[in-house]
Amino acid sequence: MRSMSQLGNDLYTGKTSFPFVGRRRLWFIIAAVLVIGAALVPVFRPVQFSIEFTGGSQFTVNAVSSPDQTLATEAVQSVVPGATTKVTTIGDDAVRVQTDQMTDPETREVTAALAEIYGVGEDDVSSSFIGPSWGQDVTRQSLWGLAIFLALTFLILAIYFRTWKMSVAAIIGLVDVLVITVGVYAVFGFEISPAAVIGFLTILSYSLYDTTVVFDKIRENTHEDGEKSGRTFGESVNLAVNQTLIRSINTTVVAALPTGAILFIGALWLGAQTLTDISLSIFVGTIVAAYSTLFVAAPLFSLLRENESEIKARDERVLAAREKAVTAA
């Protein structure tokens, strides 16, 4: 097997080249299948929204000696007969109880009842009450933020790269990332919580960031080298993607390592729901973002530009010159 730096060299000179642009029809079909698949997941497996979105009361009892779930139901029923309760055991010494919305006195009584029945202090029982509009407010504001962010990004990228087609390609790549990530989230049955929403927003930023790094290399190869490089536009784009491939791999690994660590820790010790929710979406998102930049955004950009008359004419000249060189030899 070649060493990483050897692979880097071959990718840089073009000795080894992965056909990101050449095989784009295949990549686009795969991407379309993934996106449609991800979009269909909720049909078969409805997306779970956390209590922040649905509203209700939640109690977490820590440091219990035996996490017997029936005790919790008993405690809740003793205060509010007939309340729907959902009890989950977290780790081996904590119990989470979710119920219908409770009034303040009921909340305190349930807290006391839970503390008593599990034999822990009231300090070990956390309670929260969430009005149903809270999660929706967060989401609505996030969607606004998303729209404004995308509009501004579109402008900045269009000005920096001096072509709106890069903006279009980058944002389509982003949509691809978000849809697939949410799909993965749904497949594993994770709840969409406000923390997960934060995670999605981060991916948004990361995905565009990643695409911009690769696009900047494409700009360098297509603008600065120009026709004398002897490459067609598509080949220049492909070379740029290959030249930044090692970076893409290293960056993805380095970004995924800390979030992977959080996921791992989160799976061992429970109770860090926020951390796990954020890191799962980011973990999946960084990997999908790297994929999407390479297989969707870059080939798409090439596709968008290739039919411009100027670039078409240049590509023809390049190919003709190449032909001539071959016949001459």
Next chain:
Amino acid sequence: MAAPTPVRHAWRALIGLLTLTALLFGINALGVFVFTDAEGNPASSWAPELALDLQGGTQIILEANTPDGSQPTTEQMDQAASIIRQRVDASGVGEADITTQAGNQIVVQVPGQADEETRNRIEASAQLQLRAVLYTGSPATSFVGEDGNETPYPSPDPTLNATPTAAPSNGSDPSWITDALYAEFLAYDCTDPANTPATEPADQPLITCDADGSAKYILGPVELDGSSISDASNGLNTQNNQWAVNIVFDGGGTETFGKISQRLYGATAPLNQFAFVLDGSVLSAPSMNAVILDGKPQITGNFTQETSKVLADQLKYGALPLSFEVQSSNSISATLGSQQLQIGLIAGLIGLILVAIYSLVVYRALGFVIIASLVVMGVLTYITLCILAWRMGFRLSLAGVAGLIVTIGFTADSFIVYFERIRDELRDGKSITSAVEDGWGRAKRTIYISKSINILAAVVLYILADATVKGFAFTLGLTTLIDIGIFILFTHPVLQLLARTRFFGGGHPLSGLDPEALGAVYRGRAQFRAPVEAGGRSAAQRRAAKSRGEAERRQTIAERKLAQGADTRSTTEGED
């Protein structure tokens, strides 16, 4: 003076970074040792402040609603927040943190659990009431008895008469004061949180105190409420050159107030006084010095410009009764909070170690530059969080911790982009010193544009999003900025200096910068193993070196293209 050489440049940048770090520590030290907060504690500390979800406590989010359902104005919200702050302080809970967010929400954070009374107190709506004064007295709850000892007033005897002997004819009728009420008044303790004057019935007399607890009152039933005040402002009374508060009543208010003023004017003190009661405590109880029929009374007294403004604002915004509805209430035990922080820190540490190992494997000794940069990053972020906790009240939340951990990866990426560019330049056959400079030039552009996307995301989220997201956006933006700073002031200068050492500059196989391993176009040993250049080269030497680098670049690009032609064709043609 000679132009700065890369080496001098590098040292200058590093000294700049050191100065910046010292400055940040110095600023925080000022906060720790010199400045104190209202209670005399140090204003800052050497540890970042933690948010509720990490240190435990109760968070209540209230939504403020106006009676007509319109969005409260910023001034109204500020007023509402200060009303809530007074309520929380009155309940004896220390260190409450009260902020407004998203236009109409008030976030109340208190350490520990909030009891029922605190909650009820917080949730009550703010009501401005106007009541006539029936009796006033000192806030004392004890008297000097016949034996000469200080004796507390007894609790009211339940057998005392509690209904007025004669039906009171108006709000100022002293027959409101029954024996039971008077006994209750004497024993009334202004500082006892169990007293809830704000929720007493409006059609009954009320025992309450001044907002600062300096006087006790028995007040008649409510005769007007805040909604009849259409405006209140402060101004200088031109006649006596004193600050005054001017009130304007609406139509109904003017009529009622006219009648009250006729009744009160000329009455014996304290029956000529009229009290403005906000949230159960008396804001002001001026005496009626004239019959006011135009609905435009003026309150004068020992006002300064500031105190008159405060009262005018209280009357004006208190005029619009805001009601508060609990949106969410969340209490987190201190154990859970510290546990979450611990998990976050362990995860961050493991993440850092993994990143360090990976960097060393891929970039060999250069990996240490990444690790050192991350360490500098950690130090700067830490001290900045301490300062921000002091200056801006920034609290590190769990989402913020996640933001910090996640940015380890994002930060490392700027170094990866840079190193890959340097390696690309080496592959073109440049000397290590010029590869560092040229790689920097190219990487810089990429880093600036891509990081500005991150900052844009952070700023947009910070402005638009809810408090939870804000904490995250803030740390994301902050670390991105620090990241760019370190890239310029640390990573690049360090590489400039390292490129001039024998180990890195000579392209040692373990340095991560070995031109041969990187497949540079081999053009004679001398070009790679250029003698290590000493620190202070003359300008002429530097120019020469620069033009040499320039020549190398031209040559190599041409060469590379020549060599590449065949390769590119063979790999790409088949795919078209």
